[in-house]
Amino acid sequence: MDERGPDIRFEGVTKRFAGAAVSDVDCTIAAGSFVALVGGSGAGKSTLLRMVNRLVEPDSGRVLLGGADVAEGPAYALRQRIGYVFQSIGLMPHMSVAENIALVPRLAGDPPADVAALLEMVELPVAYASRAPSALSGGERQRVGVARALATGARLMLLDEPFGALDPVTRDAIGRRYRDLHERLGLTSLMVTHDMAEALLLADRILVMAKGRIVGDATPSDMLAGRAGEEASALVAVAARQAERIEALKA
Amino acid sequence: MSELLVPLPGLAAHHLLLSAAALGLALVVALPLGLVAARRPRLAGAALGVAGVIQTIPGLALLALFYPLLLAIGHGVPALGFLPAWLALALYALLPILRNVVAGLRGLDPAVIEAADGLGMTAGQRLRLVEAPLAAPVVMAGIRTATVWTIGAATLATTVGAASLGNLIFSGLQTEDWSQVLAGCLASAALALVADGLLALIERGLARRERWSLTLGSLGVVAGLLLACAPMLGGGARPVVVGAKNFSEQFILARLIGARLERAGYAVSYREGLGSAVALRALGQGDIDVYVDYSGTIWADSMHRSKPAPKPETLAGIADFLKPAALLGPLGFENAYALAMTKAGAARHHVTDLRTLAAAAPSLTLGADLEFLSRPEWRAVREAYGLRFAASRAYAPSFMYRALESGQADVISAFSSDGRIAADDLAVLPDPAHALPGYDAILLVSPAHAEDQRFLGAIRPLIGAIPVEAMRRANYMVDRDRDKASPEAAARWLAAQLEHR
Structure with a gap:
């Protein structure tokens, strides 16, 4: 596999649903970048993300990873090459932490995962390997979720509101830790979040979605400077106002 | 009491094997059906609806219904004995298993299923690694319910001629031998409790991932089934089957006939407690080989003759009607x-x-x-x-x-x-005008043995040999309120009387 993660290209991707549709999205996400998808509920963020690993199949258009159409070959083989981290985590309750982390290499018939190294990567004690997921806190569970995604050896990570259910302190710590891993491992990361502050702090580039379309596309600094259009500015304004009010309280 | 316990292990073994076979069939149907139905709500509704309706049919009626059904199929399909009991009990066991398979799979955490898909499991891997182990405790609970029901309902298999612990219950009910009824009930309850306990152990092993309870439970189930199979490994030849309707005289005569056949070297099994119409049809089908019926019953109920006829005419008419089965002759007494x-x-x-x-x-x-x-x-x-x-x-x-x-x-x-x-x-009071139809006890033989001289030779000495006084006394030994004899004991007494003549 390439040192860095692959690039992602959406070409005229459309999915019609009652709820969160995606309409004719064209967009390229550069290899090795960290891109956040933001927007209100029903904007189509998760739908777009899930079309990359074919948990959702587009009605028209196509998605390319490193130039190859994801629709070629069986979906399970594609998914084994992509890390997937989502809000409700989905650790297997009947497997130990180690078994959970080692699951994908086992499915793919690859050499067994180095569980100890992966636990260390997400800053969990190695002794946790034999524990049941139910014995872990929410933050610890999601660290295992990240380790499980990394165990695939994949360099492309899809993160769907990965830290959304965690308390703010845990969320901040685990977010920053993930950003470090992203750098160190040369990952391509596509993250859905509804939290603009998180997007601004973690991502290199922010895509704003509304009604199934990308309505804003900018770096965090451009976005803060108001150069990313109306929708983006409105979302940034919320985060900015909150920060201002906190500053005001301190004074 | 000790005489009572002689048939118990054999009946318990039959009971267990019948129940296990029915559960096996129900599992083979319900597991894949439940798996498919869990993802298709309309199919699940239909399948659970049908299984639910089957469940509301009383067990006895469900068993009884399989008799005409299998008879209609014909082509040598046995309509009595193991087959109808097996099918009816399997149908009965379907609902709890099906319901729990569907509930077990539907109750899985959606996040776990999303993870299984998102990680790249094939449908087979998802079933094997995620759905099956997580739904297993719920499915196992359904299997336990089905097991307890089936072992209980299997006592009813006696009525369609499959040996089970119900043999003790039904013959005990007819002869008012309560210790026999109790023995049948307790044995069946014990069997159900032990099976439930072993399955509970397996369920616990699945739920808590305890290897020892899983192993212990499975070993217990396998050992029980092997033990039940042990008697089957012996004789290979099909035994001759002596039938009996559902009252004391019939039980006694069946044992009397059976003892003679055994002495002639036949392996003998009994189908007791048959309904009146069922018995005659079972003889024609060859499901039973020999039994005693009454001339008036066949004359009126099977041949639909409204007026009684003189005895020789009646017997000749019946013999003709029964062909290719044979009327060997009257035993010498009437039950009119x-x-x-x-x-x-x-x-x-x-x-x-x-x-x-x-x-x-x-x-x-x-x-x-x-x-x-x-x-x-x-x-x-x-x-x-x-x-x-x-x-x-x-x-x-x-x-x-x-x-x-x-x-x-x-x-x-x-x-x-x-x-x-x-x-x-x-x-x-004698009936000089012959207004009451004759109910001569007559010995009937299935088509397969109608010309079999060795078989007929073994039972022919009974023809004309049982005076009504002897039959009354034998019946009384079984029917009296105190100091009851078993039908076997009464049959032995009756046989001794016949030899002294």
């Missing part, structure tokens, strides 16, 4: 409707037969069983002799004899071979 009085009462009212009874009847009370007063036999005898009783009362059979004893009734309807006639020293 008759009118009986105490000997003292008969003397006091100068009654010697039904003709002289007509003169005394206006001052007498008739006690009848619940059925007699609405039967054609009563109409026939009433019209033939012009019987007009002062009053008539209906009783349950055992109270009828007490009413006669206490003077509440002067004349009662009775079965001529009933043991209480001898015990209570009653006079059975």
